[in-house]
Amino acid sequence: MPLLTRRLRAALLATASATLVAAALPAPEPLGIGDRLFPELGNPGYDVLAYDIAFTYHGSNTEPLDAVTKIRARTTAPLDRINLDFARGTVQGVEVNGQSVDFGSKREDLVLQAPRRLPAGVPLNITVRHTSDPNGSGDDGGWVRTADGLAMANQADAAHRVFPGNDHPSDKAYFTFRITAPHRLTAVAAGLPVEKTRHGSSTTWTYRTEHPMATELAQVSIGSSAVAHRTGPHGLPVRDVVPAADRKKLEPWLKKTPAHLEWMEQRVGRYPFETYGVLVADSPLGFALETQTLSLFGKSFFTEPAYPEWYVDSVMIHELAHQWFGNSVSPASWSDLWLNEGHASWYEARYAEENGGPALERRMREAYKLSDGWRADGGPPAHPEGPAPGQKLSLFRPVMYDGSALVLYALRQEIGEGAFDRLERTWVRVHRDSTATTADFTRLASGIAGRDLTAFFDGWLYGKKTPPMPGHPDWSSAKPA
Template sequence: MLLTPRTLRMGTALVAAAASTALIAASAPQPAVPLGVGDRLFPHLGNPGYDVASYDIAFTYRGDNKKPLDAVTKIDAMTTSRLERVNLDFSHGAVRSVEVNGHPASFASSDEDLVVTPEHALPAGAPMEITVRHTSNPAPGKEEGGWVQTKDGLAMANQADAGHRVFPCNDHPSDKALFTFRITAPKDLTVVANGVPIGKTREGATTSWAYRTLHPMATELAQVSIGRSDVLHREGPHGLPVRDVVPAKDRKVLEPWLEKTPAQLAWMEGKVGRYPFENYGLVIAQAQTGFELETQTLSLFEKEVFTEPAYPAWYVDSIMVHEMAHQWFGDSVSPRTWSDVWLNEGHATWYEALYAQEKGHQPMERRLREAYKASDSWRAAGGPPAAPKAPKPGQKISIFRPVVYDGSALVLYALRQEIGAPAFERLERAWVRVHRDGTATTADYVKLASLVSGRDLHDFFQAWLYGEKTPPMPGHPDWKSTPVQKAATAAKAAGAAKG
């Protein structure tokens, strides 16, 4: 995710006043309780006791993006412990029925969990197929994210914890799975989703579209675009299919930007190695979200990014590379916990800044020196890079603070200064190769960095990733961080002057 300047001006724009639709639930013998996998930032996110292998999700969209979609979600999983109940993450929709291994199951809601009770307890190590018939409500609710209402349809923005506002799931990046999407929509609309197309049939006034991923994906990275769109095709490095989903009326004005994608992909491959997925492209939405998002193989962008004349070309190009870099850092290699988010955003910001330097003549060192000045203030406000403070109540995406963007890119710059550019570049390539299609932690990065550099870097990372204060920058003893109190006073004075 990359927050755009408008977000900083307007604040979080996704919190809406409407109340979420309650789950319609059958009674359970005992009160249902929400569970979680122990994530420090999102205690009730994810669910213990099973591992999801795949999702098969069907939506029926009738042309009104304010009304709930009919949906069926099938989950194939393996139990990892004995389960008398199965918790799924799901909210903002009505559940009509649930089956477990082909038999009806009772269900109840608790907070944002759907708690399912099968006829018989499930033993550990057993296959488990859950089928949930439900609705998926695109109307805004009290929580952030999920469906994005565009001028001509819908798109998805599920980061960080909003996948379960769209479909029942194990909504945590530690449990990646394969996805199949089946969407029925009016025949004059175009539907595109993550993965490759596997079917398209027309029946009367509707068309049904099907897509399947070839690589596992975290729930937060799911993408379905429905609208009056054109799909533009081109070829990337090594014949990689590149497809962009754009408002049909805007294809000419957007084409000069989109035609840059193959060269940007080649540039990224030159830095970190082969692109990790089956295809790539952009979904350009007619909506104002305040952010851009690295949904897997189909990065989500606001149209305004490409049409706002105040944005210089180098800036737009670097934003495109930011979301592209996430396909390696965050999508292919996903964070094991949300405290590891600096690995996503720090790396995407690093390659964004490096691209701006090499292609847009914007010195990276100048940007990072300014980041160093603000770093202590960022740490005070948001926590250190690898131990971010919890999100603000009702504002889940508030974990995406400056410290996880430029503050974390600063850590990578310090590491390159410490171990040298050749070792740093070997580390980056090894990281995305070793952990491809998986999840990884900060400890994994520290271990691999120590191995590649031939040095024990634990103390270095302990200071840079967990310290209250920013350590001295290797090779730049003249760099100084503005004292927190002085920075706060200056910001307050600047605010008063503007007011």
Template sequence: MLAAGASVALLAAAAPQPAVPLGIGDRLFPHLGNPGYDVRSYDIAFTYRGDNSKPLDAVTKIDARATTWLDRVNLDFSHGTVRSVDVNGARADFATSAEDLIVTPPRSIAPGEPLHITVRHTSDPVPGKEEVGWVRTKDGLAMANQADAAHRVFPCNDHPADKAYFTFRVTAPKGYTAVANGLPVATSPTTRQGGATDWAYRTAHPMATELAQVSIGHSAVLHQKGPHGLPVRDVVPAGDVKALRPWLDKTPAQLAWMEQKVGRYPFENYGLLVARATTGFELETQTLSLFERELFLRPEYPEWYVESIMVHELAHQWFGDSVSPRTWSDLWLNEGHATWYEAQYAEEKARQPMKTRMREAYRASDAWRAAGGPPAAPRAPAHGEKISIFRPVVYDGSALVLYALRQEIGKDAFERLERRWVSTHRDSTATTEDFVALASRTAGRDLSDFFQAWLYGAKTPPMPGHPDWVSEKPQK
């Protein structure tokens, strides 16, 4: 992203407990996610009737496996009405509490047993108190689920620690185009009697719920090829094709540039989703990055700046999407790396010196740490402002850590580390501790003290190779 819930695991013989929302204990979002089961896949169907003021009818099917005894199963879900829930083919009781849907199956689920859940519900695009989820565009809808808004759209285990495969099925009126993460299934699209069209897409790689994307609108879908014949699919407002095509045509070369840096692109396709909406951010939804239309059409933005933002979201496909954070405190690994390659691209393609940018980041770093916490221990989000975790310290403040690391271990070792990181943890999740361990092995020496200071210190350590750099004291 570039900025502007739990299972009850009880023995079958235990006494019944109240149905309450729980969580997996994420430091920043303690009520997010659900222990007790592992989701393998989602199959989600939406029916859109062309009216952004009315809820969509939806069916969410979850294929999971229990990891402990379950008398109840908690799902993250809010901002919709649940009509019925089935568990393993039998009707189940359910209740809602806070942002949890709490399901009581007819019998307890044993560890290792399959858990097939079908929820018939609505999905409401009208904004509420929570942040994002569905984004209402000028001609339809798109999704922006970071950091924890996917459960505003569909029932799920809404934490990046539990990645799964996704299938999306969308029924939309005549004249609308629906797109989603991944590739179209063999039968997509099909036209119903009366003109409505069914669209279906499936991911070839596991995905975190925050990265899910479904767009419905009067869109043009443009196709080109990237490196190695990679399908590149762009989705843009139909009336903006001519104005946007010069920007879209830059993607194949940007893909090739990123592959030179960190290795083969990790997914089945890529492309830009350009939305007629004001969000205040761009977002790295997996295989289909979301961009505001105005980013490309405002004349005051230099070409190099727009291209570097495109590369930021592209870099996330490796850092954040393919290798996802185990906890939200590991966010610096996503945003620090995306900012790093954004800055490196600007340096190489537009002579915008990385050193200058990093020196400015160093100057502001102590203030950023005071305001938002150190990179790997960010402060919790402000009440009612969940996306406030996306602060400067996790962008340039975290890219600064990578700059210091390259200064410390040398360019060659740093570049080996980057490639090893994305290949070792591809299609999985990883932690800050994993990065520290791999960096130490790559450098051939223990870097624990280095990272402890740079990732967790209240003050910014001296920059290796630049003893003259100074970080200004935070203003009180």
């Protein structure tokens, strides 16, 4: 609907003046921050500092949740309107800096009329009362229905199908979650528990993050769950959330997490967050997801007898590695995704090699054979192709996984193991709790190597063809079909 102030709307109704109608504010339009792959994702003009999101779950995972999303932000440019990313919910009312405001929507943007023109550098407090609808979720993400409730799978561009916000990883913020559900259910979320309050037939669970988080990494789970607690390195609280009926069956896998944490810390440094654990959803998920502090897995991943132990362990390492690469150090744009998936695949492959899986060199040689085909199908690692007309973009192609781990293998071959290990540790330390770009990584690598690696990275990250592998002149890549 057009964005009209209440006073202006009253004047229009009173006068029925065509000239006043023509002078009314224009209809809402979607904006974006200019991401090459998601041009309408994210919003200009403000920086979100914190979210406070309250969900009320009524006991059915087909019924919309009642929700209130509070956003504490700061303007970075003068604003007459404020765009939020939001879809798949009904908005009942909005306040900006304590005043009710008019709002409209266009495509997947919720557009708010500011109560007055807001200059740059001032506080911006937004309250949106809305529903959060699990219906329609599927391959496009958002809420995931489980056998006993709901969980979230927001990557890459689906958090705004759950709650309004600035849905781009370049704008990380602190989160508080307040989940109200029937007594018989357990609610968990990213971060640490703050409070648990019973009232009537319901319980409200409150969780808060101690580190900033990208919207795509948010996690809330509601269901008939058991929460298993254990201790990780340096006294780190580890909590796993599993279907209550499967707790004993899953324990042999869950108890591995402290050792997995120690393995990663030996290679890249101390775990970057306040807690970690595994969320096992009773849902036919075809993927795992590195939601911050609580990685999401489908139950069948742990119960499928065809999966060898080393494989299950290595995928658990993949999601754990993301807590450093992708979560603590987040991509500044979605074209930087190779930094997330390449590193997670790299540590997955290294763990597999040490624990009964294929040798790293063998896996990388196989990836090299396929690399030209992967680049032809989806673009080079740091410049993935956009969507075909009318089709939803899928970023998560093979070139992002082993195709990007191959870049790291080539880099280690080029600069040596010692320099490579220093690069990895320095990268996650320097950019902790922030975002970073491919250019940041290549610049740091050159500094640690003590020489300009621009030509090396240009070929490996942006070339249509895979460059020769340092140290392996006999490796070849098959021609794309």
